[in-house]
Amino acid sequence: MNSKQCRHFYNNLHFLISVIQVKLFVVSCLVVIIVGGDERNEDKMKITQCYCTGFVSDKCIPIDKSGIDETTVSGGSVLHPLDPLSSNEIKNSKRIILESEKGLQGGLIFNTITLIEPPKGDIIKYFLSDTTPPRNSFVRKSLSILWHAKTGDVYEAxxxxxxxxxxxxxxxxxxxQIPLISPDDDDLVHNALIKDRTVQERCKDLGILDMSLIRTATWPIGYIEDRPEYKKLKRPYHVxxxxxxxxxxxAHAHPLPFIVIVDIVGPKIIAIENVPIHDEDYKMGENQGGNSVPKMPSNFDSSLRAPNFLRRTDxxxxxxxxxxxxxxxxRNLVEWxxxxxxxxxxxxxxxVLHNVMYNKRPLLYRASVSEMGVIYGDPRPPYHRKYGLDVGDAGIGWRANELxxxxxxxxxxxxxxxxxxxxxxxxVEIKNAICVTEEDAGILWKHVDSWTGKTASVRSHRLVIAFTATTGNYDLTYSWMFYQDASIQFNVKLMGIVSTNMMAVNGSRSKFGGVMLPQVMAQHHQHIVALRLDTEIDGSCNTVETVDxxxxxxxxxxxxxxxGQGFTVRKNRLExxxxxxxxxxxxTGRVWMVINEGSVHPHSGGPVGYKLIPSNSPKLxxxxxxPILRPIFSHARNNLWVTRYKDGQIFAGGFYKSELGLPDWMEAESNSTIVNTDIVLWHVFNAVxxxxxxxxxxxxxxxxxxxxxxxxxxxxxxxxxxxSTSTWKKREL
Known part of the structure; x- marks a missing residue:
């Protein structure tokens, strides 16, 4: 046994000993064992995929590929088990529920109808073996969240x-009883408001006679503990x-000095609240001096601008x-x-991205935007309630644009x-909701050899999978980008119109926002994004290290x-x-390394891995x-959470807003190991x-x-x- 073989043997032996030290239990994780010696390279790596039958077992039981159709892809008429529900499946879900529960008919609102994804333990072998399951190997199921328009009761079907x-x-x-905003809630609330006599009178007092010019922004109310009269409401909104x-x-150039409290069950107009229009007014808009609606226009539609407004030099x-x-x-399968x-x-x-591989090596089982929200920093009531969840409240999927x-x-x-x-x-079909495109991304790598003068330079191409959602005033583009060097980038672009509120005539400039126009302020706020990354770095048994x-x-x-110039890398394994x-x-330039200790790199002698480079954020x-943080934003107190994989744990803040999500899951299994097992990374970052x-x-x-x-x-x-680009030019010639 030569020195390299010896080192490889002891690396594997060290890994086996560390595994045996873990107490006996059966796990559903998968390991990837790299077979080979010191002569391995990328082309010669032989990978055996197998189940761990227990941490004390030295057996690698190969994946049973019987019944796996190696040639079938989801591009044909056969659905992949992870494909979203089809139009017919949504129709059938509704029909089956209504036929089975006739007593609920006449007031049932369908909040969401979504696919129940097969258990990961049942489908993972197909991913790791790079094969597509036969259509009849998994039952198609749907989960419907419903609520009753008369009672507000919530059901899961x-x-x-x-x-x-x-x-x-x-x-x-x-x-x-706080599910997502239903798809048509915005219209229901708006129509109820403009027809309400009390709202009409309030608008009339401000000189507004044409209610067709009224525009509304519907926000779910989160914190209502300071208003006990609102606690009895089934589905309250502040508008x-x-x-x-x-x-x-x-209309954002002309905010009004009041909000309306609405219960969507009915819907019913509950109350009208004044908003503060003076900087030091902390008493629910008690001082209404200088109350006059701002009139100065500010339009982004170029047709409403002066002639020849658009620049000619572009x-x-x-x-x-x-x-x-x-x-x-x-169909839904991209190869690039x-x-x-x-x-x-x-x-x-x-x-949602499923089953991401590079050169047949697994990287991600599932990746998605698990939660996104915004908290406004104005403490003056009722603005202290001005916060919401784009994912957990609004649902960014059904607010997708046609691109x-x-x-x-x-x-x-x-x-x-x-x-x-x-x-x-x-x-409801949203056409062109997702775009898949390939684009130039600048220089990928370049070097000029100082000895020979020869230049090597390559431009980078990237694959982009993107969609844009409009949630009220904000437009948000979410892009997953894949690069030729096997890097993966997530990018979110915050766009749209800042949420505005009214200031009094000649009012002092507020310290809680910036002045957009005379009498128009936009409040400072903080966006919070939570990514869920179910990693499978060369297999399911992964570990995370903090690297500084x-x-x-x-x-x-x-x-x-x-x-005095020396520095080094410090690693801390999350146990x-x-x-x-x-x-x-x-x-310290902190990153997190997701490693697979069952896959040893032939040169470094250490585990293979991917590093998560975070979006560095200011503190919350x-x-x-x-009380605003708990429970809705409890998941935002850490920038990274690592949990053991568990079916159903998809949303960082919990499935319902009344749940804590990550903090509860962490506490419930605080002593569970997250070493060499199936883990999920949750990266939470923000933008002020x-x-x-x-x-x-x-x-x-x-x-x-x-x-x-x-x-x-x-x-x-x-x-x-x-x-290189020059190589392509030569080919064209």
Whole structure:
């Protein structure tokens, strides 16, 4: 046995010993054992995929591929088990529920109808073996969240679509009675408001006689503990009010000095509350001096601007691929430059990525935007209640835009239609909701050899899977980007119109926001995003390490650091779920490494892995004991959470707003190991928006990025085989 073989043997032996030390229990994780010696390279790596039968077992039981159709892909008529519900499946879910529960007919509102994904333990073998399950191997099921328009009661209905039966209908306890905003709630609330006599009189007092010019922004109420009279409401909303000067005018330039409290069950107008229009007014808008609706227009529609408003110096940039795109899209399966990705979609999360592989090596089982929300910083009541969840309250999926080329997606673009449901439970198709495109991303790598003068340079291409959701005043584009060097980037662009509120005539400038126009303020706020990354880095048995770059401890002139310039890398392995909550550190350049200790790198001798490069964020502006944070934003107190995989744990803040989500899960299994097992990473980051005049009437895109990059996953740069642009030009000649 030579030295390299010896090192490899002891690496594997060390790993086996560490595994045996874990107490006996049966797990559903999978390990990937790399077979080979010191002569291995990327092409010669042989991978055996197998189940762990127990941590004390030395047996690797190969995956049973019997019944696996190696040739079938989801591009044909056969559905993949993870494909979203079809229009017919949504129709059938509604029909089966109504036929089975006739007593609920006449007032049942269908909140969401979504796919019940098969248990991961049943489907993972197909992912790791890069095969597609036969259609009849998994039962198609749907979960419907419903509420009754007369009582406000909430129900969960599970339908077996293959057997055409209702498996269960459960009336949820009172504490769970806060599901998503239903698809048609905005219109129901708006129509009720403009017809209400009290609201009409209040508008009349402000000189507004044409109620067709009223515009409303419907927000769920979160914190109501200071208003006990609102606690009895089934589904309460507070509605911010605006008016247009004329049809088509930007109503956000004309906010009104009151909000309306509405219970959607009915719907009923409950109360009208004044908002503070003076900086120091903390008494529910008690001081209404100088109360006059701002009239100055500020429109982003160029047709409403002066003639020749658009600049003439801007020239078009065209994207052209003479041979067509490098990717293929078959139904929901995308293949591009060694990547294979399955695209899913839900009304709540929007785009969901399933079964992400690179060169047949697994990376991600599932990735999605688990939660996104915003908290406004104005403490003056009722603005202290101004916060919401774009995912958990509004549902970014069914608010997806119809995208267009070249305005939304430039280049060789293919679009995917998605189907959601309306209040009646009928399918609603959103055309071109997802775009798949390939684009230039600048220089990928370059070097000029100083000895020979030879230049090597390659431009980067990337695959983009994106969608845009409009949640009231904000437009949010979510993009997953894949690069030729096996890197993965998540990008969110914050766009749209800042939420405005009214100031008194000649009122003092508020310290809680920026002035957009005379009498118009936009409050400072903080966006919070939670990504859920179900990693499978070379298999299911993963571990997370916190990695910091730190100076050596020794002082200058010491033996350890004689010249004072030394620094090193410090790693801290996250051992248990209770210790799996940590924060970013820009001072130490903190990243998190997801490693697979069962896959040993042939050169480094250490485990293969991917590093999560976080979006470094300011701290949360809210106090730790703020009632606003609990329960709705409890998941935001850490930038990274690591949990053991568990079916059903999809949303960082819990399925319902009354749940805590991550903090509860961490506490319930605080002593459970998160070493060499099936884990989920939850990266929570935020963006503080200090409003400025340039944000109005439309703000330019504010991007935030998160990266997953290979770290000792390959034996060399995997993009070295990318041809240069000059090579393509020679081919054309």
């Amino acid at each position: 599970r339908v077996n679509l293959d057997k055409d039966i209702l498996e269960s209908l459960v009336r949820m306890p009172e504490k769970f 911010f009010m605006y008016v247009q000067n004329f049809n088509g005018d930007n 020239k078009p940039i065209l994207t052209y691929m003479p041979d067509g795109p490098s990717y293929t899209l078959r 430059q060694n990547f294979k990705i399955r695209i899913g979609f839900t009304a709540r999360e929007g785009v 267009k080329n070249p305005d939304d997606c430039l280049g060789e673009t293919k679009f995917i239609n998605v189907t959601v449901n309306n209040n009646a439970g009928d399918p 770059v730190v100076p050596l401890d020794g002082s200058t002139s010491s033996k350890a650091n004689p010249y 248990t779920q209770g210790k799996g909550g940590v924060n970013t550190s820009s001072e 502006m809210q106090k730790d004991d703020s 928006h200090v409003a400025r005049a340039e944000d109005f009437p439309l703000m330019s895109a504010e991007p935030r990025d998160v990266w997953l990059k290979p770290f000792n996953f390959f034996v060399e740069n995997p993009s070295l085989d990318i041809p």
